[in-house]
Amino acid sequence: MFDNDEEYVGVDDEHIYVPQNSENVQASEYTDHTPTEPGQSSQSDAVGDGAPEAQVTDEDPQVLNVIHDPENPNIVKDALFPDIVAFRKAIRHYAIKNGFSFAPGLKTDPTRFLAKCAVDGCPWRIHASKLPGCKVIKIKVLHAKHNCPSTKLHENKMATQGWCADRLADWVKQNPRKKAKDAKEKLEQDYDIKLKYSKAWSGLKSALEQIHGKYEESF
Structure with missing residues (x-):
């Protein structure tokens, strides 16, 4: 995180x-x-x-x-x-x-x-x-509690770039060669949602940038 x-x-x-x-x-x-x-x-x-x-x-x-x-x-x-x-x-x-x-x-x-x-x-x-x-x-x-149907069957609008980056942080450290398609599949499987490819791509990019930034700043 x-x-x-x-x-x-x-x-x-x-x-x-x-x-x-x-x-x-x-x-x-x-x-x-x-x-x-x-x-x-x-x-x-x-x-x-x-x-x-x-x-x-x-x-x-x-x-x-x-x-x-x-x-x-x-x-x-x-x-x-x-x-x-x-x-x-x-x-x-x-x-x-x-x-x-x-x-x-x-x-x-x-x-x-x-x-x-x-x-x-x-x-x-x-x-x-x-x-x-x-x-x-x-x-x-x-x-109250929700009395409405789940939105998980539709593309999730709540899953932003930052949310994707946080969810992918540890995974990307262990799988640095994975692509946006892999990130999309992982998030969809882990959270049972439908995700736009662009969100997975930007989230993966953000996670990599922050990880590399922290590594470079450690010197």
Whole structure:
């Protein structure tokens, strides 16, 4: 997994990462107003083992040690992520693995992320934002589960160049002679998706460039 701020912005969706002015965001965007039955929560658990616990380090009481698995992100209410970049990568990977896309109008900036499912009528939506005094991102709202069909039978629009590069990083180190066709087949088999050849090619190219760059910088 590459440690950079690329955040998986690709040619299909770079417009959704335009910084927003948080002062112009209405409070209704951050609050779940869906009516609930007595004794019933409006938040629905997603697939996962519950939100991880954060530990306060001895060095700084505001620095949280967040346990996070990029390959198997735990997308549940109250889950914590090291920073907004880690969360954006995690939620995109989660969407790809679970076969859904984000609707147009997604809002995100260095402090928050708001999105909903692209399928009309599907109630799934998520809101995550930064905790005070640190970079840690917390999922505040995770409303309902998907009631829509999987998108895995169609070319995946969520799989960007950065996502492909991260998934191919270790594989490319062990298979430096592999081509874009091989990378495409690997990603499609590993994640049960349909992928454009151009995405696999650009992802493989990016992975090779970052690996070689790190090697050259080591001298």
